Amino acid sequence: MIVCKFGGTSVANAQQIKKVANIVKANPARKIIAVSAPGKRTDDDIKVTDLLIQLANSVLQGVDIELKLNAVIERYADIASELGLDDTIIQVITSDLNERLASDKSEKAQFMDNIKASGEDNNAKLIAAYFSSIGMPAKYISPKEGLIVNDLPERTFALPETYVNLSKLAHVEEIIVFPGFFGYTKAGVLRTFDRGGSDITGSILASAVGAELYENFTDVDCVFSANPRVVNCPVEIKEITYREMRELSYAGFSVFHDEALMPVYKQGIPVNIKNTNNPDAPGTHIVPKRPAAGSPVTGIATDSGFSILYVSKYLMNREVGFGRRLLQIIEEENISYEHTPSGLDDISVIMRSHQLNDEVEARIIKRVKEELHAEDALFRHDFSMVVIVGEGMRHNTGLAARAATAISNTGANIEMINQGSSEVSLVFGVRSQYENQILKALYEEFFAHTTV
């Protein structure tokens, strides 16, 4: 049995959904599909999930929602009419949205999740209706059937019973169309995963039914060694290990969600990233192990949106527990951090900027100065992390020097270097304004002479 996930671009309009039907039809082993909400039809289009976020915000602000609600319904109505479906499905979708909009708003995050998740939920109903209409027996199955997630306040993750609950789907006769991106708590509260989280749903399903393969369909032929929107025609990655893929996804390869690897990794289920627009292309295989390739570097990822908390105190290195107490302050603000490079008298804590605001920063600085008696403590913003990843890197000397030289040649200053202890990745912190220039320079250094 194969579990497939079709991303937003694969289900963005009727033409794409017809391709999905053909892909599923082409292999009877494709029995379970997880689908996203309709994504961008063109580069300047708006994803349905983003339309829904705008809609929910308008409701919470008490402003008129008619235009926003119509924009969402029209996306489905256009798809349904082009697929030759009658009005019934649009009535189902409209009343579902109205019901969600009328639901309790006292918990804003819950209301937002409920509206956001309708994108996938209604698209799954529509796609199941379409499959059935063309003689492909299909069944919409709600995550209520067993995708159980944790309660707030942590990030959403599936609880172990999910895998037991959903294992029964292996015996359903029809093709299952399952909405991605969300689950329900034990108390029945809907919670969404992070953005891009339909990849996680597909992986959970693959693991639960013990699939032979998890196919993740997107709009590119494969995972490339660098973001194809920045580097022209980057080298295609044919095979990549779970570990390399996780590092690269976390560091900015938005093609596959980093948290989507854990469920399949645990069971050793191989993953194949494929293109809905070119399903015959072999795609990228994510596997437990792969033979050593020509280049020690498999991919280079970049991501912006980082801030650095810089703290200095004379003789910090002699003070037992300084680092722990600093991180405790960060923890008490419910902030997660990425790196903590340190020197004799100073330490930096690198974190994602979206967790900060003026108030939080002021509170942290005050506590660091008062409780830790730091001489200096300040936040710096607009940093990017550039991450070089490859299983072959640990057998290769001089790689860090080559990377540092390539970065310096762009004129950028390296603010931080961190070599992961697994030696599968090397991280450089730089000012965001240099991010793309640096990616191009590093790509040139490590891949320019690589042939596939």
Ligand SMILES: Nc1ncnc2c1ncn2[C@@H]1O[C@H](COP(=O)(O)OP(=O)(O)O)[C@@H](O)[C@H]1O
């Ligand atoms: N290294 C990479 N390899 C392939 N695609 C990448 C990479 N980095 C970023 N991307 C982008 O990821 C996009 C696919 O992910 P996403 O938009 O989430 O698709 P989907 O709609 O299938 O979920 C591609 O169109 C591409 O622009």
Ligand SMILES: N[C@@H](CC(=O)OP(=O)(O)O)C(=O)O
């Ligand atoms: N629709 C959700 C979940 C998702 O995975 O979407 P996509 O497959 O378009 O990345 C989002 O936009 O975040």
